[in-house]
Amino acid sequence: MKVTILAIGDELLSGRTLDTNSHFLSGKLAETGGEVLETRVLRDEAEQIEKALRDALSSSDMVITTGGLGPTTDDLTRFSVAKVAGRELKEDSASIQRLEERARAKGRELYENGRLQALFPEGSKIIENPTGTANSFITEIEQVSVFSLPGVPRELKYLTEHELLPFIAGRFPGTKIRQSCYLHCFGYSESWVGSVVEGLEIGDSFNVAYRPDFPEIMLTITGREGVSPGDLEKVRDSIEGALAGVAYSSNKKDSLEEHVSCLLRDTGQIVAIAESCTGGLLSSRLVAIAGASEIFSQGLVTYSNSSKVSLLGVSEESLNTYGAVSSEVAREMAKGLLEHSKADFSLVTTGIAGPGGGSEDKPVGTVYIGIGHRDGVTVIRREFPYSRSQFRQITASSALDLLRRKLSGLELEFEIR
């Protein structure tokens, strides 16, 4: 199955928006054994889109378009597909009804240009998009399937998993689906993880791909044709064993916060959080998981010194003697929070996100992360010399990981490699 991908949108050519959809689709198609001949990024210009479509029809078994399905005048995909197919556009009544319902649910009416999103080339298969406004559609032209997806990455991902891949399996039955399994890792570098995996000599029947998803790393272990799911799991287990404490989950969709939430829920325990440099990000990652009220009682964003004193009972003396970013203050934050909140665990961060505020002893990127429990308080120090935004992310992940280690009975102090 040969595929051409056409990504449509001026914003993708102005340096404003990076087209990640084509990359995502290429990876998914590679997994099904498809061959991506080419990806093209095109302007919102009818003539150019039509020419690219005609080119693609002459070389491909399938064409995937992304973007250009919105309700405004620069959204041209449906018009260009119809023109190249030599078909009229026809209003789909089910789509109109859906658009009206969506508008009504938001207390709006459906405007005239909103109705454009219910137009499809005659004879197309219309695919409902539960994640957004624009329905997707498939138009068969000269025995080539043209599959038009919306450009919003979240919608595109959903429709790829739920509609595009099943469609391909049915339309191109020769397509091979290879077996894959996954491991999520946190706390060590990609090259260290790579060297551990290479030391295992798992053989030529397996391929391990490393996908850094800052600050975590996801390993995808793929068995070549003929490898049984059981053999694949054995290899995954041996890698997981070698990465003990570092690989935290083999469930593809498990994030660090989901994993920690499960561990808390399973043991009926509750955490409270006080953040300085992470500014709410740590709490917000836990609250993002449904059912958070069972495992999370309260969070404090004690960004100013005075709020550390008034909300957590940190002593003015410690703040003056050691500074807000210090092991001592992190310890008092964790202790004070545990007492005030009556939670089972307290988790706190205080660090220097930058760009200013660093010193020789404590450069920008220095952070203290503390965990409190009835058996005592542990504080670890880390240096994360990253951008402000990355610093906050990796600090939040490190705090979640500290709680994970505590809940899993692992060492809390360890050397990073």
Added chain:
Amino acid sequence: MKVTILAIGDELLSGRTLDTNSHFLSGKLAETGGEVLETRVLRDEAEQIEKALRDALSSSDMVITTGGLGPTTDDLTRFSVAKVAGRELKEDSASIQRLEERARAKGRELYENGRLQALFPEGSKIIENPTGTANSFITEIEQVSVFSLPGVPRELKYLTEHELLPFIAGRFPGTKIRQSCYLHCFGYSESWVGSVVEGLEIGDSFNVAYRPDFPEIMLTITGREGVSPGDLEKVRDSIEGALAGVAYSSNKKDSLEEHVSCLLRDTGQIVAIAESCTGGLLSSRLVAIAGASEIFSQGLVTYSNSSKVSLLGVSEESLNTYGAVSSEVAREMAKGLLEHSKADFSLVTTGIAGPGGGSEDKPVGTVYIGIGHRDGVTVIRREFPYSRSQFRQITASSALDLLRRKLSGLELEFEIR
């Protein structure tokens, strides 16, 4: 100056490597006033590369290729450029000497295939690459400049800044700068914004593109050739006027939180935050902006009822009578926080993120957002029937927008369209 970018390499089509070079180049070219017609990602296949080159020559003033300049058999760019140009490949003695020196420095000898990197289409301008092995080159074909860059992002970036951009400035002195300006909007649907803009009849010399960046929308207004910056600004101003209160900034890089931070900083005022359903996201968006300590004192994530009572002084009675998600509780949260924190503004959220917890009166997606100030408390109610994650994002944005409206003297209660 019209440009086509051709990115060459199988790894860019397998989902393994994301092509970031084209995005980087597009941004740089947009800054110089160039118009990127198209970017294409191609396989390491001579025929395909040559066809794409010929296509590009017919529509562009300049073609930029990236990748395919290495020493292995799948590196075909120099061969394809020579073939399309109808020229022979010729060994460049300076390049050979450089390759030999580099090999010697690493204690290696120059292998036969290494010598391929010294071959260039006859008549090309050879450009030394101090950051890597592969020299770059420019070949003029039918009055189109074909500029071939290496695919390694670090090398490509260096050569773009030091060679490509200076070359463009010399080669296309008449380059017309297409003017663009921007408007950030929040609170209304893309189709509503589109219908307002269309109603203005701004004429054919201007193009308006809509980029939804949930939950916001960015408009890019571009003037066609010959439009003066003044005319463009007039059009932008008329659109901004028609979208009064909805368009919050015309600064390209301004986010809602940056805009609000500026408004606070300019007036020397401070906000404190108490969040329930947004769980820290609202605080974290403000803290993400450098210098947050000047405008933000503290945040409370009062996820449980008991924390609303202990930290904010919400009455048990109100919680029992009206429920945690109610106008009354939002009002008490905003009032309590303003008193406890001594900030100039308090900003609070309480809502039902789902998936559970909804009722007929207050379905999943219902949220109350409150703002407190010495002149009183205002609470607005919204319904956001989105996913849990989108609900939290749009709620945080709505709270920031409420603060923006307050700071800008706009109506706080308005109907959403």
